[in-house]
Amino acid sequence: MKLLVTGGAGFIGSNFVRYMVNKYPDYTIVNLDLLTYAGNLENLKDIENKPNYKFVRGDIADRDFIHGLFQEEKFDYVLNFAAESHVDRSITDPGIFVQTNIQGTLALLDAAKTFGVKKYLQVSTDEVYGTLGETGYFTEETPLAANSPYSASKAGADLLVRAYNETFGLPTNITRCSNNYGPYHFPEKLIPLMIINALNDKELPVYGDGLNVRDWLHVEDHCQAIDLVLHKGLVGEVYNVGGNNERTNIDIVKTILKQLGKPESLIKFVKDRPGHDRRYAIDATKLRTELGWSPKYNFDTGIEQTINWYLNNKEWWENIISGEYQEYFKSQYGDR
Template identity: 60%
Template sequence: MTTVLVTGGMGFIGSSFLQYWMKRHPKDRVINYDLLTYAGNPANVEEISHLPNYRFVKGDITDLALLEKVMKEESVERVVHFAAESHVDRSILDPSCFVTTNVLGTQCLLEAAKQCGVGRFIHVSTDEVYGSLGAEGYFSETTPLAPNSPYSASKAGSDLLARAYYETYGFPVLITRCSNNYGPRQLPEKLIPAVITKALVDQPIPLYGDGRNIRDWLHVDDHCSAIEKVIECGVPGQVYNIGGNNERTNVEVVSQILRTLGKPDSLIRYVSDRLGHDRRYAIDSSKIQSELGWKPAYTFERGLAQTVEWYANHKDYWLRPSNTTVKRNEAAEESGDAEGA
């Protein structure tokens, strides 16, 4: 039996990982450490919260004393770090909380884990740290970091701290950088759930710029299986890119959702582009595929159909007040990074 501490486990990706891990590793003890910010929703873990080997701790990742207390009490052996402020538009309005959570919080978590002798630390990051691609090429693990928003800059800072803890202290850190995640239980301010939920009630769908920004879409279950591979087989000090091999323009994604729901493209409303909006992201995931034997299981068509069906059948989830955000009347966020600090 292994004890795993997961930060940000009330958010979309963190909660999906918790459920994935506990199904695949039912004897492990799991600690869900989350501050329950706007991005955290206890409904995300209802299916596992009753299990005797699950524990929730409400806490801030900048609280070094609490982190050390929990890690020592629970004899934590592995940390999987999802917790982050992740909304690009919010970071443009207020960069300070992104630096506090994503940079200082990651440093506190690394320090606590080092002091407590944690055996493996997975730092979950994003392809947005690489900046913007042109029409061709892919992000590899050796692509220089060139973040273009306060959010991605804060994530790049956290990546460099994780690297420094390996290089300086020999602490067993592994970094993953994923492309845009989607799937059930994602916060409705993100692009795919925002479009689905708006279309279901026939609301206009704001779309940034010309809608031709390209993202590589990764089903959250594929992301979880990749992280499992990194935990079990990854080499400390290494970076692993995780992509879904599903490049689509934003307008293609929106139109496909509308077709699936039988809704007209006339719901789309083009709005002024976001400041510093990266044009294209695309991941080269050949390293994790060749070295660790991982590959995505979901095609985009299959994953999107499953996701649309889930939101259509769970209106009680996305109509909850806890999932109402201050920016629902603006264009939705494409970022697929971890949520919940």
């Protein structure tokens, strides 16, 4: 079996590549990544020399390149993780989100249709469903109601995937996951940003009142869910993935400060994110009952391990925050 994993140098993609390379020595895993600011081959140092792993640098939205790659490699499965993934960046520069997330998905779908694959799996997000109030959960039947340019681009991509299944009979699945956390999470996102700022005794910028709720899932549990959907998911179906770990942002920040022994005076409430979704919560019943998925991490131990990972891998994140990312960091939060 030959798998194309796009975006395999990013946070979730690199965790997934590692998981698959180790679990399936007989599969060949081809990691295609453009290495944007978020792509980092350091994430894969421990497996880069494995015989069943190969890296290719390229853009999923480059149609000629993608066509050529499919022609040459004859993939059995395609898993599309590659995306512009940060909501705040989509507010300042939506165009690249349409380019990568929609045009890139279209180029992959066209190549999969032209050359034929056993399955095309699109890694999507719960953000396509919009926002919840105090109660209720997103199911696979919840209407799409994206609120940010990021989630709108992911919803557009999901509809293209659906259309390629309905119109052309391409065997597809879509997974929609809640917020992931764990090792190699890029330091622009809430959990790693807060850990790193706290370690550096810098302010922790909490948007609005800090009471927005996210449903946290350990990245390894997400990888296991994708593996299940790839092998057992019914063609054409959507599967929600979520850990039933709802936490307010301020709770997360306080948990981090407590474990690191840092004072809550570091917390700074800042201007809210425009269009900030209030609450996400996933109903993953379909994945649990139909495919037998069950997450192995409980949030309290998962977050403790994750904080320890950042403590033990200082060099990894110091390299990131001293590079190009620093400029973006400054434009968002000032030179602190």
